[in-house]
Amino acid sequence: MSTPAATVVAILVLAAAGVVPVAVAVGPRWVVVPLAPLGGALLAALAATASLSVGAPLLAWFVGLAAGAAVVAVVHTVRSGPGPWAVARRHRGPWDRHRVAGLVGFVVVVAACAWSLRGLRSPTVGFDARALWVMRPGWFLQSHAQLLVDLRTRGLVLTQSAYPPLVSAATAVAWRVTGVHTARLGVTTVALLNACALAAAALALVECGRSAAARLARPVDGIDEVDPVDGVVDGADRKAPWAPMVVGVVAAGLVVAVAAGVCEPFLTNGYADPIWSLAAVGAAAYGLQSTDDRANRAATVVLVLVAGLSKNEGLVTALALVALVAARSIGVSGIRDDRRRWRVPLGVAAAEVAVLAWWPVAMHVIGARGASSTFTTSNGAGSRMSAVVHGMSPYLHVLVLAVPLSVVGGLVLSAVRRRAGVGNDLWAWLALAVGLLAVGGALVTGTGAIVPWIRSTVHRITEYPILQAWWIVAVWAVVASSGIATGRTAPDPVTERSGRGPTVTGDGADRPSSAPAEVPA
Amino acid sequence: MQTVLATVASVLVAAVALVALVGQAVRGDRTVAAQLAPAAVHDASVDDAYYRCIDVQAHSLVGPGRTVALSTDNLADVVTMIKGFGSWVTVADPSSSAAVVLTLRDGPGGPGTCLGTRVVATTVGPGGVRVVRLGTGAEVPGQGPPPAPPL
Numbered sequence: 001m002s003t004p005a006a007t008v009v010a011i012l013v014l015a016a017a018g019v020v021p022v023a024v025a026v027g028p029r030w031v032v033v034p035l036a037p038l039g040g041a042l043l044a045a046l047a048a049t050a051s052l053s054v055g056a057p058l059l060a061w062f063v064g065l066a067a068g069a070a071v072v073a074v075v076h077t078v079r080s081g082p083g084p085w086a087v088a089r090r091h092r093g094p095w096d097r098h099r100v101a102g103l104v105g106f107v108v109v110v111a112a113c114a115w116s117l118r119g120l121r122s123p124t125v126g127f128d129a130r131a132l133w134v135m136r137p138g139w140f141l142q143s144h145a146q147l148l149v150d151l152r153t154r155g156l157v158l159t160q161s162a163y164p165p166l167v168s169a170a171t172a173v174a175w176r177v178t179g180v181h182t183a184r185l186g187v188t189t190v191a192l193l194n195a196c197a198l199a200a201a202a203l204a205l206v207e208c209g210r211s212a213a214a215r216l217a218r219p220v221d222g223i224d225e226v227d228p229v230d231g232v233v234d235g236a237d238r239k240a241p242w243a244p245m246v247v248g249v250v251a252a253g254l255v256v257a258v259a260a261g262v263c264e265p266f267l268t269n270g271y272a273d274p275i276w277s278l279a280a281v282g283a284a285a286y287g288l289q290s291t292d293d294r295a296n297r298a299a300t301v302v303l304v305l306v307a308g309l310s311k312n313e314g315l316v317t318a319l320a321l322v323a324l325v326a327a328r329s330i331g332v333s334g335i336r337d338d339r340r341r342w343r344v345p346l347g348v349a350a351a352e353v354a355v356l357a358w359w360p361v362a363m364h365v366i367g368a369r370g371a372s373s374t375f376t377t378s379n380g381a382g383s384r385m386s387a388v389v390h391g392m393s394p395y396l397h398v399l400v401l402a403v404p405l406s407v408v409g410g411l412v413l414s415a416v417r418r419r420a421g422v423g424n425d426l427w428a429w430l431a432l433a434v435g436l437l438a439v440g441g442a443l444v445t446g447t448g449a450i451v452p453w454i455r456s457t458v459h460r461i462t463e464y465p466i467l468q469a470w471w472i473v474a475v476w477a478v479v480a481s482s483g484i485a486t487g488r489t490a491p492d493p494v495t496e497r498s499g500r501g502p503t504v505t506g507d508g509a510d511r512p513s514s515a516p517a518e519v520p521a
Numbered sequence: 522m523q524t525v526l527a528t529v530a531s532v533l534v535a536a537v538a539l540v541a542l543v544g545q546a547v548r549g550d551r552t553v554a555a556q557l558a559p560a561a562v563h564d565a566s567v568d569d570a571y572y573r574c575i576d577v578q579a580h581s582l583v584g585p586g587r588t589v590a591l592s593t594d595n596l597a598d599v600v601t602m603i604k605g606f607g608s609w610v611t612v613a614d615p616s617s618s619a620a621v622v623l624t625l626r627d628g629p630g631g632p633g634t635c636l637g638t639r640v641v642a643t644t645v646g647p648g649g650v651r652v653v654r655l656g657t658g659a660e661v662p663g664q665g666p667p668p669a670p671p672l
């Protein structure tokens with residue numbers, strides 16, 4: 001089997017494993033397409049961890065976990081209702097502009113991702129990829145006893161083999177199902193998973209524009225048609241502005257190109273840095289900037305777990321994102337008086353932390369190379385911090401643009417941002433800050449020689465904060481376009497009163513995802 | 522007045538953000554295109570051929586199920602061996618129990634070498650006699666090491 005054919009088979013297998021739980025949880029949205037392979041890769045990582053912890057072959061665990069996740073998802077839907085699919089069943093209006101924007105946005109993002117992957121025409125396999133990320137899959141396919149030897153024995157010297165398993169586990173599944181055991185197949189599979197994470201993050205911008213347009217939509221004749229039974233506004237009778245949707249689509253396409261430039265050559269040479277960085281940006285997008293609903297929470301869970309199971313830096317950032325998302329879900333009202341709002345966010349966060357902690361705990365239990373701490377506080381933290389700041393600064397010039405843009409936007413457009421239904425900008429900055437602190441903290445407290453360490457890694461470990469900053473810039477473009485759209489018309493009484501738009505109904509994958517509060521009958 | 526101010530600010534913010542995104546997207550596209558420069562593709566091809574050659578030579582020396590130890594005399598060679606065939610060899614634990622000890626022998630480029638490097642296997646034959654065999658089945662002409670890929 002040729003490498004391109006094997007890559008397609010591998011991605012289809014991963015997507016098949018992930019599509020049922022992802023689709024059930026996220027609902028009929030375009031983002032299910034890139035999230036499904038990522039869900040499969042997540043299952044592969046859990047299968048590798050289970051195989052290491054308990055025994056039994058990786059592929060048996062992979063098939064078992066995929067089947068189990070699908071059954072649980074279907075049973076949960078049967079018992080508790082269709083969740084995100086319910087809105088689709090209540091479809092009554094065509095919302096043609098939203099359909100067009102959703103479809104065009106998806107096509108633009110897919111095309112931009114495909115164009116950005118043309119670096120795969122070069123047969124590059126990165127240094128770390130060959131030494132670790134697409135070498136370790138072979139270990140996952142060996143016997144349990146041999147896997148323990150591979151991870152423990154000091155003769156293999158590389159301490160990075162204790163890093164989280166997602167990239168290698170997904171490659172191991174690709175090797176097993178295709179019979180093609182090459183580093184090149186690992187690189188191409190990882191590159192497509194990178195593209196999936198990038199597409200998921202970019203589609204959040206498309207959804208941001210559609211959501212803003214839905215909230216800013218006005219009745220065609222000035223009067224809303226409200227269903228007397230369920231109080232749902234008929235989407236067919238409301239006219240959404242084009243500007244936020246068009247800018248959302250354009251910004252999504254541009255963000256893909258920007259991200260490809262930030263991540264290359266590692267986007268297409270098998271490294272794990274792009275997938276955790278891009279997944280973390282997506283997790284922040286759905287968990288901290290989009291509407292706090294079940295579908296977005298599900299997308300956040302997938303992406304935050306992908307980030308945390310891909311690399312140590314991603315693990316620390318993912319844990320911080322889990323805390324931020326839970327804090328946002330609980331909100332100020334939850335802290336003040338409504339303790340019932342703590343239950344679901346804390347439950348989800350606890351489950352995420354348990355999944356994220358499984359691999360590193362297993363590494364410590366088996367005594368793997370590189371699992372012991374290399375942190376120290378007594379080796380010149382001041383000079384190390386100075387070296388870190390000076391090393392990272394040249395790569396963070398995007399902050400010179402993003403900070404003033406956020407200040408101006410926050411001062412002048414915060415009301416528009418609220419009406420558009422976009423999360424507070426401070427959450428996005430917090431997400432950026434925790435990523436910087438995670439990486440900077442590891443460098444400052446590490447024991448390795450700081451200057452060569454930074455020189456050889458800074459362009460990779462700063463990918464996440466750079467991408468997050470560009471995402472912030474892109475969101476302000478969408479918000480500002482909403483401001484232009486609303487500036488031409490008087491505020492809609494519905495959105496003006498509640499700060500939220502009417503319930504939007506649509507069908508299938510092209511429905512607006514905002515799912516704002518229903519209008520009182 | 523407030524509406525005018527908000528509209529002007531919206532236009533400015535949208536324009537600045539989109540222009541910056543377009544500029545950075547163009548830069549990003551050039552970065553991607555640089556991966557396809559002839560020199561970059563050539564270096565990647567040589568690197569790929571080198572490690573495939575090492576892999577094939579190791580396969581010629583290690584039979585199915587035989588345990589292996591990687592000689593730790595040279596750290597760089599250990600890393601090269603891990604990169605070349607670390608995914609499939611059955612590493613012995615302890616290393617003294619290995620059926621085969623693999624090492625790399627660097628020298629001038631020539632027939633039967635991978636850019637001058639050859640995989641060497643040392644086994645202990647009947648009567649405790651050390652047997653040294655050279656890897657076969659692949660070669661890459663030229664002199665190593667291969668071009669260093671980006672870290």
